[in-house]
Amino acid sequence: MAAPRWRASVLWIWGNGQGLGSLFSLVSKPFCSAAAASTSVNAQRLAERLRAQKQEQDTNKKPVSTNPVQRRVEEIVRFTRQLQRVHPNVLAKALTRGILHQDNNLVVINKPYGLPVHGGPGVQLCISDVLPILAKMLHGHKAEPLHLCHRLDKETTGVMVLAWDKDMAHQVQELFRTRQVVKKYWAITVRVPMPSAGVVDIPIVEKEAQGQQQHHKMTLSPSYRMDNGKMVKVRHSRNAQVAVTRYQVLSSTVSSALVELQPITGIKHQLRVHLSFGLDCPILGDHKYSDWNRLAPQLSVGTLKKLGLEQSKARYIPLHLHAQQLILPALGSRKEDLNLVCKLPRFFVCSLRRLGLEMPNQDQNENNEAEHLGAQ
Numbered sequence: 001m002a003a004p005r006w007r008a009s010v011l012w013i014w015g016n017g018q019g020l021g022s023l024f025s026l027v028s029k030p031f032c033s034a035a036a037a038s039t040s041v042n043a044q045r046l047a048e049r050l051r052a053q054k055q056e057q058d059t060n061k062k063p064v065s066t067n068p069v070q071r072r073v074e075e076i077v078r079f080t081r082q083l084q085r086v087h088p089n090v091l092a093k094a095l096t097r098g099i100l101h102q103d104n105n106l107v108v109i110n111k112p113y114g115l116p117v118h119g120g121p122g123v124q125l126c127i128s129d130v131l132p133i134l135a136k137m138l139h140g141h142k143a144e145p146l147h148l149c150h151r152l153d154k155e156t157t158g159v160m161v162l163a164w165d166k167d168m169a170h171q172v173q174e175l176f177r178t179r180q181v182v183k184k185y186w187a188i189t190v191r192v193p194m195p196s197a198g199v200v201d202i203p204i205v206e207k208e209a210q211g212q213q214q215h216h217k218m219t220l221s222p223s224y225r226m227d228n229g230k231m232v233k234v235r236h237s238r239n240a241q242v243a244v245t246r247y248q249v250l251s252s253t254v255s256s257a258l259v260e261l262q263p264i265t266g267i268k269h270q271l272r273v274h275l276s277f278g279l280d281c282p283i284l285g286d287h288k289y290s291d292w293n294r295l296a297p298q299l300s301v302g303t304l305k306k307l308g309l310e311q312s313k314a315r316y317i318p319l320h321l322h323a324q325q326l327i328l329p330a331l332g333s334r335k336e337d338l339n340l341v342c343k344l345p346r347f348f349v350c351s352l353r354r355l356g357l358e359m360p361n362q363d364q365n366e367n368n369e370a371e372h373l374g375a376q
Contacts, residue, residue, distance in 0.1 A: 001061060006336055019347065021237040021310075023192070029334060033062075034344070037259070046136065053143040061375070065075070066200065069074040070265075072279060075257055078285050085124065086123075086125065087278060087369065088129060088130045088133055089133055090124065091130050092130040092133040092137055092284075093124060093137065095112075095127075095134055095139055096134065096138065097114070098110035100127065100340055100341075100342055101176045101338070102138070102183075103162070104333075105163060105164060105168045105331070105332055105333075105334070106149075106161060106162065106163055106164070106168070106324075106338075107134075107138065107146060107162045107163075107164070107275060108160065108161050108162070108340050109160050110157070110158065110159070110160075110342050111127070111152050111156070111157055111158060111159075111323070112157065112345075113155060113156075113318055113347070114154060114155065114156050114318075115127060115154065116154045117151045117152060117154070118147065118151065118158075120168075121257070127148070127160075128148060129147040131147070131148070131162070132145040132146075133147045133344065134146055134162075134176065136162075137151065138352065139164075142264045143376075144164070144165070146162040146163065146164060147163045147164075147165065147166055147168075147169035147171040148162060148169065148176055149161040149162060149169050150172070150173065150176050151164050151175070153269070153319075155285075155319035155325065156185075156317065156319065156321050156322070157321075157322045157344075157345050157348070158323025158324055158342045159323045159325065159340050159341075159342045160322070160323070160324045160327070161326065161340075168331075168332065171331060171332070172328070173333070175328065175329060176266065178266060178267075178365045179265070179266075179326055180329050181326060181327065181329070182262070182325070182326065182327035183262060183263055183325075183326055184260055184261070184262050184324050184325040184326075185260070185261040185262075185263070185271060185321060185323055185324060186250075186258060186259070186260055186261075186321075186322045186324045186344065186348075187255060187258075187259050187261060187271065187275065187283045187284075187320055187321045187322070188258055188259075188278075188283065188284040188348070188351055188352065188355065188357070189257045189259050189275060189281040189282065189283055190252075190255070190256060190257060190281060190282050190283075190284055191255060191256070191257070191280065191281045192249065192252045192253075192255075192256070192257040192281065193247060193249055193259060193275070193279045193281045194250070194258060194279075196249040196252075197247065197248040198246075199242070199244065199245065199246050199247075200243075200245045200247065200274040200278045201221070201243075201244045201245060201336060202220050202221070202222050202274065202278055202287040203221045203222070203223065203237070203240035203241060203242055203243055203269075204218050204219065204220060204221060204241055204243040204267050204268075204269075204270060204274075205218070205219060205220075205221040205237050205238075205241070206218050206219075206242040206268075207219050208238070209292055209375060217288065217289065217292070218267070218270075218272075218273045218289075218294075219273060219277060220241075220273065220277045220278060221236075221240035221259045222234065223236065233338070241265075241267050242265055242267075243264050243265050243270045243273075243274065244263075244264040245261060245262070245263050245264065245265075245271060246261070246262040246263075246264060246272045247259055247260065247261050247274075247275075247279075248260045248264070250360045251352075251357040251358040251359070252357070253355060253356050253357060253362065256284070256355045256357065257281070257357070258352060258357045258358075258359075258360075259273050259281075260271065260274075260324075261276070264279045269286070269288075269289070271283075271321065272288070272321070273289060274336055275289075276289040277289070277291060278291075282322055283319060283321050284317065284319075284320040285317040285318045285319040285320050286319055287315050287317075287319075288320075289336060319349055320347075320348055320351060322342070322344055322348055324342060324344070324346065325339070325340065325341050325342070327339050327340070328340070346373050
């Protein structure tokens, strides 16, 4: 499938993720020497640590860039490497500082950027690994581990719900599955969606993309296509999944926009695919879906000049997608809806300011919410 052409026009600056300043300062310390390492550490793990320490020392020997944006890009590279090597106790402590809500049933955290929810190839540390430690920090040493109620992509920040017991986790998961949870994301897009508000209702399927590296991506599987100016129905793919996204532009300039997204369904990478391939407005920092055959966008000369970046550094721009709000229906002993709102990470706010995008005021948010409820 041929994806829409991607024309980049970006202005961006990096800052530390919200709630991660103290974590960054802790993980930036070098590892202990081999002599001080625990005797239980096996030779392979010790060798990996020594290699990582040597790489970090070699990185530190490189001349420091005089360009402030360039320096922040280099900080991102170091931070994402260090995040996988931090001690689980340190990560759990950092997550406690970002708690948005806590009661007898739920704990709601602010998920940091670059932190996987589940383990996998190349993942040394993830949120699920530290749930037992986090529970003990909140409820004492006899506390049972917390349970995941849903997931967010590694690069996505914002509201994430955990439950104290399996039964409650299953109830919340059922609310997500039956689409009873209102989910609202904020994203900065390259270019401005047209029209400024609407619904994208296009099925999504996973396909293999050709390029320098063979890889799989989610992509659109529309039910119709244009043939000599006529609308022709396409045979439905058995692997395609129904995907529906409501969107609204909150603020815009000539080349970028702040967009509120409300996924009605929950398909993998749904928001990123609908924005990039459906509306031709990829999310800023979405290196996977900004171009079909490349894993990193080729930014224009004008954009690079504004950023003060070399093309080789463009792939380190973070994904600007934030789970800004969740509304959970009444559950258990709670008789009212639970409205969970998470403020934007610092790098997102810096990007808004430098792009000239405005934060919507509270009255505008309330009006938008009333319109959504009326539409439902």
